[in-house]
Amino acid sequence: MLTLIDLTQSVIDGLLFGSTYALIGIGFTLIFGVMHKINLSYAATSVAAAYLSLVVVNIVPTPLVYIAAALAGGVLGWMIYLVCFRFLPINNPRSTLLSTVGMLLAIEEFISHVTHGMPLNYPAMFQDSNIELGNFFIRGDLLFVFALGCIAMVALIQLLKRTRLGLATRAVAQQPIAAQLCGMGIATTNVSTFVIAGLLGGTAGAMTGAAVGVLSPLLALPLTVKGLVVTVIGGLGSIPGAIVAGLIVGACENLFQFMRGVSERDIYVMLMLFVFLVFRPGGLFAAPGGRD
C-alpha cells in the first residue's frame, strides 16, 4: 500500500515536471514542422535564455524574471536562425545539423566560461505553499511550473489557430510552395517560427531553473535528448503529440527513477523510445501532411 502511494506520488511529480519537456518538444516540433530541419541548439538556447534572465533577478519581481527569460529566448531564437540557418543551403540537412551542433557546444561552453562552471540559483515561486491531497503531496513550485507550461501552450495554440501569423506558419508547414503563391514570405515565416519557438524555449528554461532550483550548463544536453525523445514519441510536427509525450516522458522518468534508481533511469526512458519506434514509428499523433 505504501509503495503504491509512493509510486503515484512519483508519477504526479514527474507529470508536473514533464511540462518542461513538453515545451522543449513543442519547440523542436514547431521548427521541424515549418522548415523540416532540426535545431539541435534549441535546448541550449533555452538554458541560455534562463541564464540571461538572471541579469535582472535582483531588480524586478520574480514573475518578471520569467517573462525576461521568454523574451531573451525569442531574441536568441532569432539569432540562431540568422547564424545557423539563413545562409545555409536548404537542400542539405546535414549542414544545418552540424551548424546547430556547433552552436550547442559554443553556447554550453560560453555559459560555463562566463559563470566559471558554478551552478547559479534560480528563483522559484510558491515554494512553501504545498498542497496535501489525502495521502498525496503536491509541491507548490512544481505545480506553478506546470501551470506556467499550460499557459504557454494555450497561448501558442491560440496564436497558431487565431492569428494571421499562425495561419501563415501552418500553411508554410503544409505546403511551402502553395503558401508562397498565396503571398506568404517563407523567410519571414521561418524567422517568426524561430522567435515563437524561442519564446517557448525561454519559458521552458526558466521553468527548468525554477523546478530544479539551480541553473547549470550541464542541463543543456539532457534537455536536448529528452526534448528529441518527446518530439519523436509525440510524432514529428504534432503539437498535441509533443504535449502528451512530454507529460508521459516526465511521469515515466520519475517512475523509473523511483523503481530502479537514478543511474538506470534513462536506460528505460530510451528503451521506451525504441518500443515506440518499432511499434509506432510515426509517433502518438501522426503529423499532418508534410512538405514533400
Add this chain to the structure above:
Amino acid sequence: MDFYLGLAQIIGIHTLLGLSAWCVLHTGQVSLAQGGFFAIGAYVAGMMTTIWHWPLLLALAMGAMVACAVAFVVGFPSLRIKGLMLVVATTAFSEIIRLFFFNLKYRVETEGGAVGPDGSLGFGGIRYLPTHGWSTFEVNVLIWALVAVVLLSLWALDRSRVGTLWRAVGEDELAAQSVGINLTTAKVSAFALGGAIAGLAGGVYAHYATHIEHGNFGILLSTFAIAYPILGGLSSLAGTLLAVVFIQGFLLEGLRFMGDWRSLLFGVLIVVVMLVRPNGLLTRPFKLSILHKGRAGAE
C-alpha cells in the same frame, strides 16, 4: 616530441572513428550511434586483454566483431526510419550503451589484483601496452597501420560495386530503389561496417588511455564522429582525415594558448566552416558559398 606522438595517436583514433561515421553517412543516414559502438569496442577489447589475457590484435578484432554484430542487430529496426527519427533513435542507442557500461560491474581477481569494469568508477588498469613494453612510437605505428588498412579498404570499397550501391542510396533512395537496389541490405551493411570500424577504434582507445569510463562515450563523441566526415566533405576519404587533423590538431591542441576560450571557439568554428563550406571542406567547386549563394529560405 612525446607531445606530438601522443597527439598523433589521438588523431589516428579519431580518424578511425570519423571513417566509421563516413560509411553510414555515405548511405545518406545520419547516425549518432558511433559513440556507442566505440564504447562497446573499448570495453570488449579491454576486458579481453585484462581479464582473459588475449593478445592485443585478437582482442581488437573481437571488439570490432562484437560492435559489428550489435550494429547488425540494431541496424534492422533502426534503419526502417530515417532523417531526424534516425538521429534520435541512434542518440538513444548511444545513451543506452553508455548507461549500460555506467552500471556494468564485472570484477575478476587476478594475480595483480581485481580487474574489470567497476560501474561508475570506470574500467581502469588496461595495461597491456605498458606491460608488454610497447613504446609510444610503436603504438603509433600500430594505430596508423590500422588507419592505413581501413582507409585503403574503404578507398577500394568506394570504387567497387558496393561503394556505388551505397552512394546511389545516399544520393537518392527512391531512384536507387527503383533500379532494384535493396535499400535494407545497403544501409545495414554500411551500418555494420561502420560499427566494426568504430569498435576497432574503441579497442585501440581503451589500450591507449588505459582507463575508460562511461563519460568518455557521451553524445559528444558521436557528434564528433559525424562532424569529421561532414566537415571534411563526404565525397572523399581524405576530407575526413583533414577534418580530424583540423579539429584535434589545430582547434583542440594548436589553440591551447587561448586557454579556456578554445573550447568555445571550437563550436563557433564549426558554425563558420558550415557557413562558408556547407558541403564540407574538400568538395568541388572550391569557392566560398556564402559569397555566391543567396539566402537559404528564399528559394
